[in-house]
Amino acid sequence: MGRLVMKFGGTSVGDVERIRNVARHVEREVKAGNHVAVVVSAMSGTTNQLVEWCRQVAPVHDAREYDAVVATGEQITAGLLAIALQEIGIPARSWAGWQIPIETDGVHGSARMTNINGGEIVKRMEQGQVAVITGFQGLGPDKRITTLGRGGSDTSAVAVAAALSAACDIYTDVDGVYTSDPRIVTAAHKLDRISYEEMLEQASLGAKVLQTRSVELAMVYKVPLQVRSSFEPPDSPNQNKPDGTGPGTIVCQEDSSMEQHVVSGVAYSRDEAKISLRKVKDKPGVSAAIFGPLAEADISVDMIVQNVSADGASTDLTFTLPRKDLRKAIEVLGKVKEQIGFNDSTHSADVAKVSIVGIGMRSHSGVAALMFKTLAEKGINIQAITTSEIKISVLIDEAYTELAVRALHTAYGLDKA
Numbered sequence: 264m265g266r267l268v269m270k271f272g273g274t275s276v277g278d279v280e281r282i283r284n285v286a287r288h289v290e291r292e293v294k295a296g297n298h299v300a301v302v303v304s305a306m307s308g309t310t311n312q313l314v315e316w317c318r319q320v321a322p323v324h325d326a327r328e329y330d331a332v333v334a335t336g337e338q339i340t341a342g343l344l345a346i347a348l349q350e351i352g353i354p355a356r357s358w359a360g361w362q363i364p365i366e367t368d369g370v371h372g373s374a375r376m377t378n379i380n381g382g383e384i385v386k387r388m389e390q391g392q393v394a395v396i397t398g399f400q401g402l403g404p405d406k407r408i409t410t411l412g413r414g415g416s417d418t419s420a421v422a423v424a425a426a427l428s429a430a431c432d433i434y435t436d437v438d439g440v441y442t443s444d445p446r447i448v449t450a451a452h453k454l455d456r457i458s459y460e461e462m463l464e465q466a467s468l469g470a471k472v473l474q475t476r477s478v479e480l481a482m483v484y485k486v487p488l489q490v491r492s493s494f495e496p497p498d499s500p501n502q503n504k505p506d507g508t509g510p511g512t513i514v515c516q517e518d519s520s521m522e523q524h525v526v527s528g529v530a531y532s533r534d535e536a537k538i539s540l541r542k543v544k545d546k547p548g549v550s551a552a553i554f555g556p557l558a559e560a561d562i563s564v565d566m567i568v569q570n571v572s573a574d575g576a577s578t579d580l581t582f583t584l585p586r587k588d589l590r591k592a593i594e595v596l597g598k599v600k601e602q603i604g605f606n607d608s609t610h611s612a613d614v615a616k617v618s619i620v621g622i623g624m625r626s627h628s629g630v631a632a633l634m635f636k637t638l639a640e641k642g643i644n645i646q647a648i649t650t651s652e653i654k655i656s657v658l659i660d661e662a663y664t665e666l667a668v669r670a671l672h673t674a675y676g677l678d679k680a
């Protein structure tokens with residue numbers, strides 16, 4: 264008998280009717296003979312509201328209390344789903360992360376799970392009871408509730424699946440992973456399968472369909488992972504494909520067939536900002552003086568462009584960082600300005616990062632050239648570039664994000680027929 268973790272995101276549990284619909288998906292899997300645990304998100308919009316309330320009470324607030332507030336959204340859903348399951352005759356019990364416990368480190372607001380004690384859950388699963396577990400949260404070393412960062416329920420689900428040696432199905436408002444965000448690229452098509460590596464890049468480059476850390480965990484613990492729709496009727500014949508490919512997208516180890524496509528997806532992130540420092544002294548130790556204090560302030564810098572020094576004495580340096588950290592970064596740089604010795608600085612939050620991803624890039628040439636040509640033909644200026652073995656990212660003016668994503672989607676032959 265198989266063990267299965269089913270995760271339902273915010274839109275899938277957005278109101279009572281949808282929670283009833285979720286209960287019927289769970290019923291189908293239980294009746295098919297699976298031992299099931301469910302991981303739920305807060306109802307859509309709830310976490311945003313809770314975050315906003317914290318901000319209204321105090322723009323800068325205690326991270327422990329932020330966690331105490333924002334973790335409540337998932338508790339509502341877990342209880343409601345347990346009731347909905349009981350209503351249709353499926354034995355069920357809700358569990359908050361701290362009750363299991365799902366142990367985490369002490370980084371409130373963006374904690375990482377360190378251990379899950381799955382014993383009690385397994386025992387009850389084997390007795391036929393469905394555990395409905397709150398996503399997004401755990402218990403810190405200080406014995407207080409922690410949360411895992413926005414979108415963290417995906418990661419909770421994969422971690423629970425790893426702890427229970429179960430497969431993991433992520434139910435969401437789209438029927439799988441697409442070649443690009445279907446909300447902005449209508450020509451995007453669903454992938455039957457995608458490799459862990461490509462999914463990891465897609466997620467970290469902005470495709471919000473899975474939280475990046477969930478893909479990392481699935482890859483490390485070899486959790487069979489599928490992204491599928493909660494809106495497909497629970498009793499639809501599409502739910503179980505006879506060839507075993509699944510109705511959604513399977514995220515799995517790469518195989519040779521996946522390399523046939525040079526590019527498997529186009530991702531974008533509007534969550535970017537850039538800072539340019541002018542006339543920075545061109546001498547050893549300056550980069551360390553800039554990026555050391557930023558790292559200490561927990562600001563992760565992404566793209567870095569340093570101009571060739573014209574006079575051998577000073578140079579210009581541009582880098583990108585998460586938009587939410589822009590203000591903090593400006594403060595940090597202000598404090599070390601003397602030491603770095605730059606003339607002045609400019610910053611902008613009107614930038615976006617657009618990326619192409621594909622394992623086929625390893626064995627094909629000319630991939631970058633096509634990207635640059637496509638953007639040039641649309642009159643889009645590239646402000647910075649980064650590459651890795653299986654992705655190329657460019658920084659552009661935010662206003663051109665959708666134009667760039669759609670043009671690249673077409674250029675790499677990804678538009679559906």
Ligand code: ADP
Pocket residue numbers: 271272273274275304414434435436437439440441442443444445446465469470471472473528
């Ligand atoms: P949930 O609330 O279920 O966790 P999310 O909103 O976090 O759902 O993620 C699903 C959304 O991710 C989709 O509605 C879609 O707009 C977006 N998305 C971005 N890129 C992709 C992609 N490549 N494939 C599928 N969905 C994507």
Ligand code: ASP
Pocket residue numbers: 272273304305310311336398399412413414415416417
């Ligand atoms: N409810 C949390 C959020 O909105 C976690 C999640 O949905 O994955 O970020």
Ligand code: MG
Pocket residue numbers: 272414417471472473474
């Ligand atoms: Mg999500």
